[in-house]
Amino acid sequence: MGNVLGQNARPIGDDNARGLTANDLATFSSLPFFCELGEPCLRKMTQEAKVVRYQRGDILFHQGEEAKWLHILLDGQIGLVGSASGGDETIVEIFKNGEVFIAAAVLTKKPYLMTAKALTTSRLLLVPGDKLLSELRDNSDLSLAMIISLAKHFRTLVREIKDLKLKSASQRLALYLMGLTPRREGSVIMHLPHNKNVIAGRVGIRPETLSRLFQTLKQYGVVCESQTVAITDLGILAAFCQEGDEIV
Amino acid sequence: MGNVLGQNARPIGDDNARGLTANDLATFSSLPFFCELGEPCLRKMTQEAKVVRYQRGDILFHQGEEAKWLHILLDGQIGLVGSASGGDETIVEIFKNGEVFIAAAVLTKKPYLMTAKALTTSRLLLVPGDKLLSELRDNSDLSLAMIISLAKHFRTLVREIKDLKLKSASQRLALYLMGLTPRREGSVIMHLPHNKNVIAGRVGIRPETLSRLFQTLKQYGVVCESQTVAITDLGILAAFCQEGDEIV
């Protein structure tokens, strides 16, 4: 019965929401998703948008609530947590700066399938869902950007499903570690961006198992000391977790 | 080391491909995805499309190949199979009549993440990927239909990930069975649409485990005799597998 959410859910009031500063607008319009779009489109989208802040542990929204806002993460880390009725929880995805999320819920006007939780202090831009939908109708550039973005994201979920069904917990942990660096050979020392409860949730195991798996991975050159991981040979680890099985 | 694919992969030549008959065109234009679109759009999409047939066991394409055709299943059953280097395989999705698949690979112009296999004799319509992309640029109705379709499909994958991480194998089997009927109460007798190796792959377990789980599910009123399943009380089964956990 892992509890990833914690208790300190503080729903924010509108006093937390503010109009966009020039700085926010600059950040926003330079994001991968939006940087290709024209000025008028950006202006319309941000017209009724708001910036909100959350503290670590805050809940942005709960599974089952109606999806009204497209979320754009300006700063921080957000985890999407799936919960079962027994109280069990798992982290389905973790987002970082510049990522757009829960588009699918907004587009289908369906309830959120997951609860969003701030893993660190975070700043988000919220764009009203109906604004997005009407803009999609008018702007084919935006539509195409949305299609490509959804399709890419879709493929990461397919990879996730394959990993869950075909790989062992230690292989998934290794994949998580490989995901922290773009490098694929030689050695590397990294700071873990999440605490170990979060990592366990992301990988789909219990924290106790995570501890033990880090012991196991020592034989593949992985050394973990508190928040720091050293990998002596990325090639060896890649071979162990069979990254790139999609090309088999 | 389950082998879901089997050996009899018979790549089809172009002799299997034919132009569309009037009948095919009618079928095609009545599909949920396309029925809202205008006549000119349909004509352009089908201009260079072709109809292909496969026998049970045939491979449509392999994981890793470049995605060139949007696949529309006119008739039959297709399974998307993910493989790992050890030879392990799992069925990520199963499609039936009228469903459109591997759009994400076509849209991103990336290699297929899965191998497609005909689970029964099947007929498909293949639309060239570049035709689809150019049509998306021109036609905002098509774009919107694609966005909604991708978003819906996206949400089924999210549910799948949640189920894999939060539910037991027997709950997933129960969910699979519940997925075979729209009914949610009373009793029902159904014909299993797939053989048990396929079901095991879909649920993410071994065939041996499937046999045993059917024994387990007897206590929830599930009786399986060869290809037929009887469920005495769908409500009980739904409670067991906690369908609708997304609303927790």
Place this chain on the structure above:
DNA sequence: TGTCAAACTTGACCTTGGTCAAGTAAACCC
């Protein structure tokens, strides 16, 4: 109708990862 192959089941055993409980280490806070 007999034969062969494929599909499915069953049993014995093993491995992976979960559970529960206790303990240590680090962070936070007056």
Place this chain on the structure above:
DNA sequence: GGGTTTACTTGACCAAGGTCAAGTTTGACA
């Protein structure tokens, strides 16, 4: 600096599901 909380680790045990091997049943086909 002492006390509390939170994060993490370790150990002993357990259960779910996988593996291997041996059946049985089914179905296709000669």
